[in-house]
Amino acid sequence: MYLKLRKHVSTRHVIQSLVAMIVVYIGITFVIFINQIANNSTSILNRPAGVEAFLPISALVGLKAWITTGSFDPVHPAGLVILLLALTLSLLLKRTFCSWICPIGTLSEGLANLGKRVFGRNFTIPNWLDYLLRSVKYLILFFFVLAIFFGMSGLDAAAFVQSPYNMVADIKMLKFMQHLTSVGTIVIGMIVVFSILYENFWCRYLCPYGGLLGLLSVLSPYKITRNRESCIQCGKCTKRCPNHILVDQASRVSSPECTGCLNCVQQCPSNDTLTFKSRLGLPALAVSILVISLLFIVSAKITGHWETNVTVEMYKQILPLVDQIGH
Ligand code: SF4
Numbered sequence: 001m002y003l004k005l006r007k008h009v010s011t012r013h014v015i016q017s018l019v020a021m022i023v024v025y026i027g028i029t030f031v032i033f034i035n036q037i038a039n040n041s042t043s044i045l046n047r048p049a050g051v052e053a054f055l056p057i058s059a060l061v062g063l064k065a066w067i068t069t070g071s072f073d074p075v076h077p078a079g080l081v082i083l084l085l086a087l088t089l090s091l092l093l094k095r096t097f098c099s100w101i102c103p104i105g106t107l108s109e110g111l112a113n114l115g116k117r118v119f120g121r122n123f124t125i126p127n128w129l130d131y132l133l134r135s136v137k138y139l140i141l142f143f144f145v146l147a148i149f150f151g152m153s154g155l156d157a158a159a160f161v162q163s164p165y166n167m168v169a170d171i172k173m174l175k176f177m178q179h180l181t182s183v184g185t186i187v188i189g190m191i192v193v194f195s196i197l198y199e200n201f202w203c204r205y206l207c208p209y210g211g212l213l214g215l216l217s218v219l220s221p222y223k224i225t226r227n228r229e230s231c232i233q234c235g236k237c238t239k240r241c242p243n244h245i246l247v248d249q250a251s252r253v254s255s256p257e258c259t260g261c262l263n264c265v266q267q268c269p270s271n272d273t274l275t276f277k278s279r280l281g282l283p284a285l286a287v288s289i290l291v292i293s294l295l296f297i298v299s300a301k302i303t304g305h306w307e308t309n310v311t312v313e314m315y316k317q318i319l320p321l322v323d324q325i326g327h
């Protein structure tokens, strides 16, 4: 059983690594695509639609436009599909999107592991400050939800989706990363340092996307469940939880912070005491995540809801104007 669980958890790492490789491939392909457009090359690579995963605000506006007008975002459809996938996974399988798929989550985990190697451990933030900081991601989420779902009409949202600003949002993001300002460098540098020192710093305190997925995940029928009878109260589960959840004191973990990483299950020395309760059984979790993800992406591709309607010719016209295009 223990070997089976070890195997299962390493399946998460395999999936994280695969997604990370796909993200690197998408990044490189997008840079080449933009360079080819800028240089007016005769042969131009296909724009990787997956780059839209990094436009979560655009996807939220796209969601509002879709709900209110019925029109599915034609400019960044893949971004909206990935948002819908993350929301669905959270409703069904807790925040597994964060711990199994999200490349920022993977990076965050890697930085925390680096911290453990360098300092022998990750540091902990005092409880009172931890509570305060955890509310930051909900405040950011509240601001976006308020601005998009209450401050914009459906027509405003649809107009934003079709706007030149949204059209070049992916290029602006690339330029931002390629020409980081000193403020951008300091902010990213601080997040990296804090992520090395404090496990899961970005996801736990700052990511509004994680906040949204966490709130939805409370409704998930799947929860980490502890068998009080067989628990030997060793506390290893709590010690290993990257989200500081007191697993050894809960019967069922309903916290929105639980990302379904299964670290606690892997650490538990007592057979069948901690389970990610589902009728499918543990090994099915990885399969479920893969099947649901593929289902979303393949259906979007088949039904024409994956590739942008912005043509190469349009990119050629708009690229020289990117710096002049504002909100
Ligand atoms: S409770 Fe278990 S599955 Fe949830 S975040 Fe903590 S270690 Fe991961």
Ligand code: SF4
Binding pocket: 226, 230, 231, 232, 233, 234, 235, 236, 237, 238, 247, 248, 267, 268, 269, 270, 273, 274
């Ligand atoms: S690791 Fe397992 S046995 Fe130990 S406290 Fe947690 S649930 Fe109980």
